[in-house]
Structures are given as C-alpha cells and as structure tokens.
Amino acid sequence: MTSYPDVPRETFRLRMLIFDTRYRSLTIQVVALIAFMLLVAWIVSNTVQNLANMGKPIDFGFLTGAAQYDINQTLIEYTNRDSHLRAAFVGLLNTLLVAVLGCALATVLGVVIGVLRLSRNWLVARLMTVYVEMFRNVPVLLWIVFFMAILIETLPPPNAFRGEDATASMLLGDSVALTNRGVYVPEPLFSRSLGDLPVFGAFNISLDLIAILAVLGAGLFVSAKIRARADRVQNATGLRPTTWYLRLGVVAVPVLVMLVALGFHLGYPELKGFNFRGGVYMRNSLIALWLALSFYTAAFIAEIVRGGILAISKGQSEAAAALGLRPNRIMSLVILPQALRVIIPPLISQYLNLTKNSSLAIAVGYMDITGTLGGITMNQTGRELECVLMLMLVYLAISLAISMGMNWYNTRVRLVER
Amino acid sequence: MSGTHAHSAAFVRDAMLPQEPPPATSVGALGWLRQNLFSSWLNAILTVLSLALIGYVLAAILPWIFQSSWSAGSLAECRDQIKAAYGSEASGACWAVIRERWLQLIFGFYPSELYWRPILGFALALAGMAPVLFTGLPRKMLYLSLAAPFVVPWLLWGGTVWLPVSVALGFVLGYAAQRIVAPLAGGLLGAVVAGLLPVLWWFLLAGPFATLLHQIGPLGIEPVSSRNFGGFMLSITIGLTAIALSLPIGVLLALGRQSDLFILRAICVGFIELIRGVPLITLLFVASLLLNYFMPPGTNFDIILRVIIMVTLFASAYMAEVIRGGLAALPKGQYEAADALGLDYWKAQRLVVMPQALKISIPGIVSTFIGVFKDTTLVSIIGLLDPVGFSNSIRADVNWNGIVWELYGFIALMFFVFCFSMSRYSMYLERKLRTEHR
Incomplete structure (x- = not known):
C-alpha cells in the first residue's frame, strides 16, 4: 500500500458537525431526538400537573367498579352489575361483530358492483356509476343516520303484526320479522347440546359451535388434500380426475351428521305481548350501521375491483385463449390471480377503514367500544384521559393486527422476479 | 390471371357491387340499443331489471319531491297544505323547513348582520386558491393567496x-x-x-x-365567538384549513419516512401509524377533552382551533402515505440524476422529485381532501353544530319535530356538490399535467 505523507491528517473539529455531511446527519438526528423528547416531556409534565390540580391522578382502578348501565345488544352475558372492564369488552365484541358483518357484505356488494360497472350493458354500467358516486361523495355519518331513519320510518312497529287484521306479516314462512325496533331471525338451537366452555371465566363459548367448526375444518382439510392429489394426477397423466362430488361429500356429510347428532333445530321468533320473543334479535342500530357501512364501503371496493380488473392487460386473456383455455378457466387461472394481487392490499385498507368508521355507531346508539368505554363509562367516571387512551390503544391494536395480515399476504404473493 | 378465371368459371363477378347501407338493426338508435342494452339474453334481463328499478325509485321519489310545501311554518301545517293541494293520500316533502332554516344551515348562529364577513372571507379564500389551482390566471393573484390565511380568520372571528x-x-x-x-x-x-x-x-x-x-x-x-359558528361555514372552515395545512405537513412527514436518518424516520413512522390506526372520532375526543390537559395549566384555547389541529394532524398522516406512494413510484434514476447534477437534498426534492411525485399522487391527494371534508361531519358527535349537528337541533324544535328526509337530503346534496366537483377537478388536473404521449 502506498502512503501519501503530504495529505494532512484530518482532525475532528466542532464545525464539522454542521458542515461535514458525514457528521451532519448524526447532528440532525440527535437534535431531533432531543427536541422530540423535550416535547413529550413537556406534554407529560403539563398533563400530570393539570391532573394533579384537578385532583384526579391517572388511575385505572375505575375499570373494576360496577358499570351500572345496560347494554342493549350483547354477544356475551352482561348485566349492569358487571364491571366497566367487562362493559368495554362487550363493546369491543360489538365493534368486531359489526366490522366482520360489514366487511363480508361490503365485499360481496363491491365485487358485484365493480364487475357490473365494467358491463357492456350501457344502462347497468351507468347505474353502477351513479351508485358509486352517490355513496362516495356523501359522508358516511349521514348515510348511517339516513339508514337508521329509513328503518325507523318505513318498517312497521311490532304491534302491527298482532291480531286478526294485522297490517304487517312476517317473511319467509313466519320466520323473519322486520320491525321498526329491529330484525328478528330464527336462532340455531341444539336439543342434545354439549354445553358451554368457559374461557378464563370471562365468557362462554358454545361447545356445539366449536364441534361443528372443527368438523368443517377437518372436511375442508381433506378436501384440499383431494384437490392436491387431483393436481398431481393431472400433472402426471394430463387427465384431471373428477372430484367435485367427493370433495363436496367430504365437507358436507360430516357437518350434516354432526348437526343431526346435536339435535339441530331453529327457534322461531314469536309475537308475545307487545314484542317478539325468541330468535336472534338484531337491533335497528346494528342493522342501520351494518348496512350503511357496507353500502358506503362497497362503493370504494367497487372502484378497487374495477381498477384491478382493468389493470390486467388484454394480452393476458388473449394469450390464455390462444392456449385453448375456456373463458371460466381463463378467469380463474389467469385473470383472477393477477387481479387479486392488485386488489387485495387496497381492499384490506378498506376493511380497516370500515372498522374505524364503525366507531360512528355512537350516532345511532349502537353500543360498540366507543359507545361503552368512550361513551357511558367515560361520562360516568370522568376518566377522560384513561378512557380515550385505552380506546385508542384498542383501535390501534385492531389496525396493527389487520396490517400485519396484509403484510403477510403481500410478501406471500409478491412477484419473485428472476 | 383474372382473364383465365373469367373464362374457366361459370360466373365470376368482375364489377364491384355498390355499397349497401348497413342493416337497420346495427345503426342508429336501434343499433345502439341492440349493441348496448340487448346484446344478449342476460343483458336484456339486466336492462329490464335496471329499468324497473329506476322506475320504482323515481315513482317513489319524484312525487314526494314535487308534491311539496314551501311556505308552511311547521311540519303539521306542511302536511295540511300538501293534503289540501294534492289530495288526502298525498305525502310530500316539506321544503319549508329548508326555506326557513337554510341560512342557519349555512352560517349556524353567526350574527345575521355580519353574514358579509364569512361571505367575503370565503370569496377571498377562493380567490386566493384560484391562482394555485388554475395556472392560467395572472400570477399577481398569488399575493392574494399569501394574504388570505391571515385575513380570512380575522374576518371570521373578528x-x-x-x-x-x-x-x-x-x-x-x-x-x-x-x-x-x-x-x-x-x-x-x-x-x-x-x-x-x-x-x-x-x-x-x-x-x-x-x-x-x-x-x-x-x-x-366586532369579535364573534366560536360558539356561534355552525353549519356549512364550520365544515368549510375546518375542512379548508385542514386541507391547506395537511399538504405541506404531509410532504414533510413523507420525506421523513423516506429519509436515511433513522431517528427522524422512526418518529415519522410512529406518528403516521399512530394517527392512521385510530378512528378520527377518538382524535376528536382528544381535541374536545384532552388537548387542554396537554397544555400548560390555565390554557384554554378555542374548541374550533383544537378540532382544526386534530383534523389537520389526521389529514397529514393520510397525506403522508399518499405522497410516500408517489415518491416510491418515481423511478430511481430521477433521484440519481438529481444527485449527479450536484443538487443538494432540498434542491433535489424541490426541483426534481416533488413535482413528479406530487403529480403521480394527485388522485390520492384529492381523495384524501374529499375524505377530510366528509369527515368534518364527525364534529357533530363532540357537540359542534356542523350541518348534521344542526339538523338535530332543528328537529328538536317543536315546529319541526319529526322532519327527517328533507334535512338529510339537503345536507347530502350540498356535500355531494362539493365532493363531486373536487373529484372532477382532480381529473382535470390529471389530464392537464399528463406529459406522456397522448
């Protein structure tokens, strides 16, 4: 190695912190960190000072106190003697319930509308455009109160179902009742029930449901195995064995056997006195929120689906046709796998939006976590800081869980370029 | 060759036939109908179903809209007027409530003798925005854009x-x-x-x-207190401020998220994900309940200002993600070319990167704007009188108790007009800025 004796040895000087690009980034970061920490410290000290002045230091003890309020739509056992924590948990389950229902309906609607918007039928395409623009350009809060108003104003009260000359009648062979208080649908009952499984002593999960889900899962697993075997046979011989009846049987028969063994039957809602008894009761607030969120989000999903299908170049379907694939195979083997890669990430962020928008439940009185923890509990206990922080943490946890799922999917379907 | 043909075949046409007009079923209105509405059985069924749906909806809504009353003083009076005019079975809209309250739906409880101030303020804001939005206007108007942020709040609050x-x-x-x-x-x-x-x-x-x-x-x-703000004036005030402020903050956050400086990046990522992970309503709770706790004891600043701060932070986080998408979509060669020209970081961003990244992200930016403007309705939940909040207080009035569709319809229509024109503007901008071959 040659040496250059006449190059002066660099000595570190203070001004290099600012003018030398090697050190400047470090300087900026340290300054930013100090500023950030000062800001946080300032906010925290202000908060502590303010809370101390008001005589209510941060304390989460209120969560174990009795909630003393009722929740009209619950998934698990709840009475007003339960704690605030349990009320918050009931609210969380309600949030998840409306989120799951909403995502399912929004996806179905969105896909149908997105595909129809690409239809060659002029009228249908225009109609779907009107739908999309109408729902996208009006606030979701307005849609929620609008749907609530529709349910309240247009559906008959329960007493309209009563008597000889009833003005309203139940649908689907006296099994579903649409009233202005809510919707009653038949509930699944088991005459030879396995009982309930307590989870952490907090709530019960029906063992019947677990058993049915387990059988269904096993059936789907075996069905996937059969499909994989059919793929292997096709790869080896070029002929695909017909397996659909086998796969259907593997999934359906065990579930049916399980249902019969458990004594499955439906419990129908009946009009008793001034109201319906029995069946599953979904309050208006739930239905309105569910429909409004689904219809609103469906408009966005429709655009995503449309964009995804348009993003696949025409050459792909032409090439597949040139290979001799039939139209439905072209769709399932060529177009959909590529379109899904475009569609799924924004679709999941729409699910995220729907879940966050479900916090508007408070506008129609549906008791989700914003209504329980961020509503009545906060007003009763006066613990704004604790309640809002917990509320934000819960939503943050839900969001992070969904984004983690999305990242996992993205890495799985990412194009591996060679 | 043609000669041999002419002799060997029994008949070969050697003159061109005159062009026939296309069949009547494939041109004109009929052809259009066949092609676009009845091209197959499935399409025909869909067309008929759509027509039935349109007919059903219009039959329900049109009489309601037009068999209406514009002059009544209460809902009961409205119904009497409609029954008197259109028969006892008729039910129509009671637009009288809009006629009586539309000024309040737009201005809230702002003193009516001072209405000129918000009107002048928004006209100034529009005039200030115009040279930014439409490049064809004289550049001198940009001075107006500089003055507007200071003059408009002064006009509104006095x-x-x-x-x-x-x-x-x-x-x-x-x-x-x-x-x-x-x-x-x-x-x-x-x-x-x-x-x-x-x-x-x-x-x-x-x-x-x-x-x-x-x-x-x-x-x-004369000063006007924030309690008197309401209606669309409140929505536009919050929405416009948040929209205007969220763009620069969003650009900075996006740059922070893309930067090589680890600590800066961590702070930006943390902030963006925190804001995007929670619903706006929790941030509004923070604005209405907690923001005063975070300030030095004794501070008590205005509720609308607090809401604007939180809505701006919310919009900035979304904007940052949209712009990050634009930055990521920019080919790496652009960054390298800027470096090769010897531009420093800020110059490279200002002259090379940002103009292109912002252009790519226009659709996302505008849909964030639309989202923010729609989300201003949420302030009704923390008790501010935006149009939705105001409609509740109108319905609490004895005269108008029970009125629903007219108010919601009016508010929805106003929002639709605003948001739809924003989305059309974004399409105009995209077309105008498109530089590749057309």
Whole structure:
C-alpha cells in the first residue's frame, strides 16, 4: 500500500458537525431526538400537573367498579352489575361483530358492483356509476343516520303484526320479522347440546359451535388434500380426475351428521305481548350501521375491483385463449390471480377503514367500544384521559393486527422476479 | 390471371357491387340499443331489471319531491297544505323547513348582520386558491393567496386587526432571518434560525405586541365567538384549513419516512401509524377533552382551533402515505440524476422529485381532501353544530319535530356538490399535467 505523507491528517473539529455531511446527519438526528423528547416531556409534565390540580391522578382502578348501565345488544352475558372492564369488552365484541358483518357484505356488494360497472350493458354500467358516486361523495355519518331513519320510518312497529287484521306479516314462512325496533331471525338451537366452555371465566363459548367448526375444518382439510392429489394426477397423466362430488361429500356429510347428532333445530321468533320473543334479535342500530357501512364501503371496493380488473392487460386473456383455455378457466387461472394481487392490499385498507368508521355507531346508539368505554363509562367516571387512551390503544391494536395480515399476504404473493 | 378465371368459371363477378347501407338493426338508435342494452339474453334481463328499478325509485321519489310545501311554518301545517293541494293520500316533502332554516344551515348562529364577513372571507379564500389551482390566471393573484390565511380568520372571528398582523410578522421575521443569516453562517444554520425565530416570536412576543398595537391604534371589527359558528361555514372552515395545512405537513412527514436518518424516520413512522390506526372520532375526543390537559395549566384555547389541529394532524398522516406512494413510484434514476447534477437534498426534492411525485399522487391527494371534508361531519358527535349537528337541533324544535328526509337530503346534496366537483377537478388536473404521449 502506498502512503501519501503530504495529505494532512484530518482532525475532528466542532464545525464539522454542521458542515461535514458525514457528521451532519448524526447532528440532525440527535437534535431531533432531543427536541422530540423535550416535547413529550413537556406534554407529560403539563398533563400530570393539570391532573394533579384537578385532583384526579391517572388511575385505572375505575375499570373494576360496577358499570351500572345496560347494554342493549350483547354477544356475551352482561348485566349492569358487571364491571366497566367487562362493559368495554362487550363493546369491543360489538365493534368486531359489526366490522366482520360489514366487511363480508361490503365485499360481496363491491365485487358485484365493480364487475357490473365494467358491463357492456350501457344502462347497468351507468347505474353502477351513479351508485358509486352517490355513496362516495356523501359522508358516511349521514348515510348511517339516513339508514337508521329509513328503518325507523318505513318498517312497521311490532304491534302491527298482532291480531286478526294485522297490517304487517312476517317473511319467509313466519320466520323473519322486520320491525321498526329491529330484525328478528330464527336462532340455531341444539336439543342434545354439549354445553358451554368457559374461557378464563370471562365468557362462554358454545361447545356445539366449536364441534361443528372443527368438523368443517377437518372436511375442508381433506378436501384440499383431494384437490392436491387431483393436481398431481393431472400433472402426471394430463387427465384431471373428477372430484367435485367427493370433495363436496367430504365437507358436507360430516357437518350434516354432526348437526343431526346435536339435535339441530331453529327457534322461531314469536309475537308475545307487545314484542317478539325468541330468535336472534338484531337491533335497528346494528342493522342501520351494518348496512350503511357496507353500502358506503362497497362503493370504494367497487372502484378497487374495477381498477384491478382493468389493470390486467388484454394480452393476458388473449394469450390464455390462444392456449385453448375456456373463458371460466381463463378467469380463474389467469385473470383472477393477477387481479387479486392488485386488489387485495387496497381492499384490506378498506376493511380497516370500515372498522374505524364503525366507531360512528355512537350516532345511532349502537353500543360498540366507543359507545361503552368512550361513551357511558367515560361520562360516568370522568376518566377522560384513561378512557380515550385505552380506546385508542384498542383501535390501534385492531389496525396493527389487520396490517400485519396484509403484510403477510403481500410478501406471500409478491412477484419473485428472476 | 383474372382473364383465365373469367373464362374457366361459370360466373365470376368482375364489377364491384355498390355499397349497401348497413342493416337497420346495427345503426342508429336501434343499433345502439341492440349493441348496448340487448346484446344478449342476460343483458336484456339486466336492462329490464335496471329499468324497473329506476322506475320504482323515481315513482317513489319524484312525487314526494314535487308534491311539496314551501311556505308552511311547521311540519303539521306542511302536511295540511300538501293534503289540501294534492289530495288526502298525498305525502310530500316539506321544503319549508329548508326555506326557513337554510341560512342557519349555512352560517349556524353567526350574527345575521355580519353574514358579509364569512361571505367575503370565503370569496377571498377562493380567490386566493384560484391562482394555485388554475395556472392560467395572472400570477399577481398569488399575493392574494399569501394574504388570505391571515385575513380570512380575522374576518371570521373578528377582533383586533393587529393579531393577524403580528402573526404574519412571524413569517416575515423567519424569511428575513433566512435571507440575512444564510449568507453569513451557511444554509443549515440559516434554516434553523429561520425556523426557531418565528416560533419564539409567536409564543413569547406576538400576543403582547398585538395588545400593545391595539392600545396605540384600536383598529378592529366586532369579535364573534366560536360558539356561534355552525353549519356549512364550520365544515368549510375546518375542512379548508385542514386541507391547506395537511399538504405541506404531509410532504414533510413523507420525506421523513423516506429519509436515511433513522431517528427522524422512526418518529415519522410512529406518528403516521399512530394517527392512521385510530378512528378520527377518538382524535376528536382528544381535541374536545384532552388537548387542554396537554397544555400548560390555565390554557384554554378555542374548541374550533383544537378540532382544526386534530383534523389537520389526521389529514397529514393520510397525506403522508399518499405522497410516500408517489415518491416510491418515481423511478430511481430521477433521484440519481438529481444527485449527479450536484443538487443538494432540498434542491433535489424541490426541483426534481416533488413535482413528479406530487403529480403521480394527485388522485390520492384529492381523495384524501374529499375524505377530510366528509369527515368534518364527525364534529357533530363532540357537540359542534356542523350541518348534521344542526339538523338535530332543528328537529328538536317543536315546529319541526319529526322532519327527517328533507334535512338529510339537503345536507347530502350540498356535500355531494362539493365532493363531486373536487373529484372532477382532480381529473382535470390529471389530464392537464399528463406529459406522456397522448
């Protein structure tokens, strides 16, 4: 190695912190960190000072106190003697319930509308455009109160179902009742029930449901195995064995056997006195929120689906046709796998939006976590800081869980370029 | 060749046939119908179903809209008028409520003799936005854009004229510091001083300075308290401020998220994900309940200002993600070319990267704007009287108890007009800025 004796040895000087690009980034970061920490410290000290002045230091003890309020739509056992924590948990389950229902309906609607918007039928395409623009350009809060108003104003009260000359009648062979208080649908009952499984002593999960889900899962697993075997046979011989009846049987028969063994039957809602008894009761607030969120989000999903299908170049379907694939195979083997890669990430962020928008439940009185923890509990206990922080943490946890799922999917379907 | 053919075949046509007109079923209205509405059985069924749906909806809505009353003083009177005019079975809209309350739906409880102030304010804001939005307008109008952020709030809230003046002075100070310090002590130090000086000015001296000037020369207009703000004026105030402020903050956050500086990046990522992970309503709870806790004891600043702060932070986080998408979509060669030209970081961003990244992200930016404007309705949940909140208070009035569709329909229509025109503007902008071959 040659040496250059006449190059002066660099000595570190203070001004290099600012003018030398090697050190400047470090300087900026340290300054930013100090500023950030000062800001946080300032906010925290202000908060502590303010809370101390008001005589209510941060304390989460209120969560174990009795909630003393009722929740009209619950998934698990709840009475007003339960704690605030349990009320918050009931609210969380309600949030998840409306989120799951909403995502399912929004996806179905969105896909149908997105595909129809690409239809060659002029009228249908225009109609779907009107739908999309109408729902996208009006606030979701307005849609929620609008749907609530529709349910309240247009559906008959329960007493309209009563008597000889009833003005309203139940649908689907006296099994579903649409009233202005809510919707009653038949509930699944088991005459030879396995009982309930307590989870952490907090709530019960029906063992019947677990058993049915387990059988269904096993059936789907075996069905996937059969499909994989059919793929292997096709790869080896070029002929695909017909397996659909086998796969259907593997999934359906065990579930049916399980249902019969458990004594499955439906419990129908009946009009008793001034109201319906029995069946599953979904309050208006739930239905309105569910429909409004689904219809609103469906408009966005429709655009995503449309964009995804348009993003696949025409050459792909032409090439597949040139290979001799039939139209439905072209769709399932060529177009959909590529379109899904475009569609799924924004679709999941729409699910995220729907879940966050479900916090508007408070506008129609549906008791989700914003209504329980961020509503009545906060007003009763006066613990704004604790309640809002917990509320934000819960939503943050839900969001992070969904984004983690999305990242996992993205890495799985990412194009591996060679 | 043709000769042999002509002799060997029994008949070969050797003259061109005159062109026939296309069959009647494939041209004109009939052809259009066949092609677009009845091209197959499935399409025919869909067409008929759509027609039935349109007919059903219009049959339900049109009579309701037009068999209406415009002059009644209460809902009961409305119904009587409609029954008298269209028969006892008729039910129609009671637009009288809109006629009676539309000023309130637009201005809230703003004093009616001062309506000229918000009108002038929004006209100024529009005039200030116009040269930014449409490049064809004279560039001199940009001075209006600079003045609008100070004049419009003053017009809306009123009070002494010296407060906006002293706030604006902060910016002037920052600019002056930049011009004086940068040549003397280098660009970075200049930027730091230019950033720090205005902040110190606003926090420490701006208030007393304004008070002092007001005592010397009491110039001002009648102050209006935030409690009187409401209706679309409130929505537009919150929405417009959040939209205008979220773009620069979003750009900075996106740059922070893309930067090589680890700590800066961590702070930006944390902030963006925190804001995007929670619903706006929890941030509004923070605005209405907690923001005063975070400030030094005794501070109690305006509720609308607090809401604007939180909505701006919310919008900035979404904007940052949209712009990050634009930055990521830019080919790497652009960054490298900017480096190769010897541009420093800020120059490269300003001259090469941002113009292209922002252009790519226009659709996302505008849909974020639309989302923010729609989300301003959420302030009704924390008790502000935006149009939705105001419609509830109108329905609490004895005269209008039970009125639903007319109010919601009116508000929905207004929002639709605003949001739809925003989305059309974004399409215009995309077309205008498209530089590839058309």
